Amino acid sequence: MVSPVLFWVVAILTVVPALSLLFARKAVHIAMSIVCVMVGLAAAYVGLDAPFLGVVQIVVYTGAVMMLFLFVLMLVGVDQREDTRETIKGQRWIAFFTAGGIAFLLISVLGRVSIAPQAARVGNPEEIALVLFGRYVLVMEVLGALLITAAVGALIMTHTPRLTPRRTQSEVQAARVLAGADPVNKPMPGVFARHNALDVPARDPEGKPIEHSVSRVLEARHQMSDGDEFRTRLENTSNPEDSQLPNGAPSADSDERTPRIGEEDQK
Amino acid sequence: MLTLTWLLIAVPLASAAVLLLAGRRADAWGHWLGVAASGTAFVVGFVAFLQMLGLESEERATSVHLFSWIPGGELNLDAGLLVDPLSMTFVLLITFVGTLIHVYSVAYMEHDADRRRFFAYLNLFVAAMLLLVLADSYLLLFVGWEGVGLASYLLIGFWNFKREYATAANKAFFVNRIGDLGLIFAMGLMFSYFGALDFDSVLSQAPEATTAQLTAIGLMLLLAACGKSAQFPLQSWLGDAMAGPTPVSALIHAATMVTAGVYLIVRSAPIFNGAPNAQVVVAAVGAFTLILGALIGMAKDDIKKALAASTMSQIGYMMLAAGLGPIGYAFAIFHLVTHGFFKAGMFLGAGSVMHAMNDQVDMRRFGALKGAMVVTWVTFGLGWLAILGVPPFSGFFSKDKIIEAAFVGEGWQPWVFGGAALIGAGLTAFYMSRLFFMTFHGKARWTDEVHPHESPALMTVPMMILAVGSAFLGLFLAMGDRFTHWLEPVTGHAEHHEPVLPVPVLIALTLILVAAGGLLAWLRYGRAEVPETAPSASLATLAARNDFFQDSVNRAVVQRPGQHLTRTLVYVDATVVDGAVNKQARGWAGLGEASRRLQNGQVRSYAATMLVGLVIVVAVIVVGGL
Amino acid sequence: MNFVTPEIAWAPLAPIIIVLGAAAIGVLIEAFVRRPATRRTIQLGFGLVVLIAALGTTIAQWAALEGGGTTVMQFMLTVDRQALAWQTVILVFGILGIILFAARTRAGEPAFTALGSASPGSLEETLARRRGLEVTEVFPLLLFAVGGMMLFTCVTDFVFLFVALEVFSLALYILVALARRRRLMSHEAALKYFLLGAFSSAIYIFGVALIYGATTQTSFAPVGRAIDVISDRDPLLLTGVVLVLVGLLFKLGAVPFHSWTPDAYQGAPTPVTAFMGAATKAAATAALVRILYTSLYPLEWEISWMIWAVACLSMVLGTVLALVQTNVKRMLAYSSVAHAGFILVAFAGLTNEAVAALPFYLLAYGLATIGAFAVVSQVRERTEDGSVGAEAVRLGQWAGLGKRSPLLAGAMALFLLSFAGIPLTAGFIGKFEVFSAAIAGGGWPLVLVAVIASAVAAFFYVRLVVLMFLTDVPEGIEDAVEVEDSPLATLVVVVTAAGVIVLGVLPAGVLSVFESAAQFLVLSNG
């Protein structure tokens, strides 16, 4: 017999997180909830005299499957939020009624089952091994084919081989310069700025903000302080010292500036 | 030789295969190969026929085993041929008339770049039709049945690379499929009742089955026959079939295709003998179609469409005869044979006329062609006399027998069926004479650019041979009831019954009606001027038209009610029957469009479909189990 | 606690071992042969040799088989005549499929993408094409699929069946995603097929769990015996059975479990559609036959209404939906749904005739399917710069094909007529066999529906025939549509066309072979 306490703990530990599949918005939250369900199921297996499966459950599901899910979630963007408004007419009702119907029917069927559980307890790993490599050995063999198929399939769909020859560091750098990138390192954020902070763009010698000096992450989060914002703050300030920029750089609003090398040729 | 009858099918089939596969290389000689194949089939058939004549009448049925076709536990079916007087009659008709049409086509299709392909299809058609009549089981018959259908589409569509013809062919296919359904259902019923599909087992077990079973099978066979033989309500495809080259029409109407339905019914005689109700329905369908066809024939100005309507009507006679039971079977086939000759002759004549008139088909543009095309005029005229039933030409002997047989019986039946057959004879006389006079007599109403001329010998010789048949075949076969005795092993011996009216009276009545019909037509279309455009339908214009005294009588007595009836029936034909087909097609398509919404491209909806199905099934199981 | 080595008769498994082993070797070939073009040649040759060897082995086993067959492993797997017959059918489809997989256009373009991971229109894709890369892994994947399907026909255990099902399904999911042209559609089709497939597998395995709960067994024959013992209707058992059947009906593509079919058929690379359409249906039917006849037949009365309802729905919906299609591939897909219905008709009454009729039906259907899709793969659109592009699948683009390529169009017409069940084609004999089996089993109402459905179905098949032969070549289509003549595809078309005709005219030999295959080694009552 199984302890009722265990059952109820498992029931709550699985059903409640599982409901996040229907109601939670963030995929990551759902994935973590499912991890919880998997752990709950592992507990159930142990309670049902299947310790081997309990361990396998933890290893395979929480350890591998769900981690793979999380991995892919991160790949496609952890921050994905799902709009839960329904787009297909009536889909929500159909879903609840059919799923509810399935649950109702299965429970009504199972509720009337009266099989007395056997007292015999089986389930230690050695016994499982005997069955696994005895009666089910052919299935084991075929699973090999299954796993090869899965691996080959995943490789085909995701692996991109090197299509261009590997480039050396100097080639990379040469290409960058050719493409018009700064030959030297990008300025650090906060350089020449009023604020020595990561969210403030650097300024070039002319005082213009260099927007790409700030991390893209901050940019995506809209946590970057805008260069223009500083410019206006600079213009509006009454402190004369402020107009005197350090290192003698020309002021931001000055129209006159010395042309850069190369610009002259274009004129 | 009887065991070599498989050559009948194999030779044209092989020829068709050669012609199709050889491609352009065979363009030079392909048509002659086609003629030779058909001719060889005729020779084989004729030799077998002579051999069969040498046998006692009980021994004339021979089974030719070909190969084991579908082996199986319950149903073990071999592919085999049944050569007996009935199938031999058809073989001779198909190969003889078919060969003549082949010869004719050599000249008729001379300028067509695809003549070789045309002959391949003709050969295919002949082979399929021979398979149909020689098969020894319903299933093998069905193979030929579908083959005929397929070949006819290839031929009907031969000239038409236009979309509207394609849709017409599609519709024709659909109508024919309804007929095919009948045959399939009939086979299903036979299989479940008798556990067999070969003629031998089915027909020998038929007397032991219940009337209800036989009636069901009979009605399904009738549906099949209606589809192929263009009987009401599945007649509408016949008009579409006119789109093909004229030799095809001749082949379809005279020797192949439309005769298949009559063959099916006569072949299944033991089934119908046990199902009187089904027989009455067959006769009724025949009687109705013969009148309907005649009325439609009156309304057509297109020479080929008028001839097509006449085919419908004449096949109606055959169906009527077949529905009368043992007394009618032999006459049905007799009429089929004579009809095969005169109708083929007339179609070839029509083709000759069209050849001369730059493919013009509107009879209002013909007239006075007898001078320009003497041979065509004479041969067509013999066919015309034959279809009218003027003694001593062929049609008289065959049609008159059917009219007599229709008057046999008790209660209302002889009066209705006999009456229909009698009236039909009068109507036939009217519209066929109309056709004849409008084409060959009266004033020339040709358009300017045509210069009628007689067709080449390759075309006229077949017409002459057929004309000889139209003239004398009936007399030859009727003498001493030769034909009836010949078919007796298959159709059974029919007791002689007296019609409800004395035979001489019937003959006299028939001839009077025929004469009246012919005379009316002469007055309207031979002597009088025929307007070059069809008269419009409104009563006002009718009243305004030239008003001879005879015409008024004519119009009041025959024409006006006739016209209304004709119009109504043609309207019914065009809207209700065609409409039903179209509507049905639309209905299916509408259902498709509606179900299409289920497949909305959303995988979640797909999953929902699955789950809903699952829930329903489980719910039924669980609720049923509680 | 000592381990008893299980007794396994390996010899009868030889064809499956050959195929699955070769698939694994095929993966190794991928690793060791560098040049894509060489790889393709080797994979094709290797795959062909392997499949033909497997076919030979299967036939040799048939010839050598004494009695009903061999129990390879008690409760798990038997190789009997029935299984060998189905394996032969599947191997034939596999051989035709692998040839079609290797077909290329005149410009040397294969049907599969150059790089599975590259997104359409990306730089990687262009580079990969320029480098002449090719996903030659499709050949081993096909071998895995064939092996899985062969297993599917001879396993006798619900769990083993599940594993076999996954082996071929996973390979197919990937294959569907690898179209060279219209890659977005291909991806979409793969995702839909995969998600619904996984969904149905989950339903199936839950059903197995319920059956296990009700009977303590998962092997076909013991389950059947247990069903016999359970006197009254056990809802737990019945629910489990229904869930299991749903999983199989999904693979068969029967309504309402069909919705993946049109999308997957249309989106998949055409050679994959050809193989999948033919072989999956055969495998699913084989499994269904075995389960129904060796395990579930005591429940015949309880589940027959479900089979009837699904059969009717499939025939009607498949037909009417095919009527309104304007895409050739999609039309054929819906026609396959209708054919799933015809297949189910055979199960009326669970007669012995049906066991003989179904392999023939599937062989006839599969040959015509592979042939038809092979033709589809040859009719191409021409892009504006004059190169040959994706397949021309709009019906209108097929207008006048009979004039331009009479043999190809003629073959297509033959396949369509076979689908429609016109005499002298294999489809006619197949339908005839199936329907007479159903009539023998008392299923005449089903046959009635089937006959009407096939009459209506003939309409859309013939519409395409009419379009090809009786319609003028529309203006400009000469330039817009190009007919390819890949020798490999032509070979497949010729072979399938010949098969369709031979099976239609002289079916006796094949029929009697399948007739003698209509026996199971292990029955629940024996």
Add this chain to the structure above:
Amino acid sequence: MNPINFVILAAILFSIGSAAVLLRRNAIVAFMGVELMLNAANLALVAFSRIHGQLDGQVMAFFVMVVAAAEVVVGLAIIIALFRARQTISLDEPAELKG
């Protein structure tokens, strides 16, 4: 307590999983729903295994786990490929195939 209650729990989880497939537009979440259904089947198998005092149920559950793992690999690979091409994993997005 009778282990059959665990089967009832499995039925509930199965329904939740199937509802997720019907409701969620995020392909990964829908796929997690399928995984939950497979796990429910496993729970049922293990519970029945306990009820019958047999090992077969556990072995089957083990096989299901392996199969599920393989399925996840393939499924996620397809989803990634789709994401690369379309920059979305919404199931509503790709609907070129319909009708």
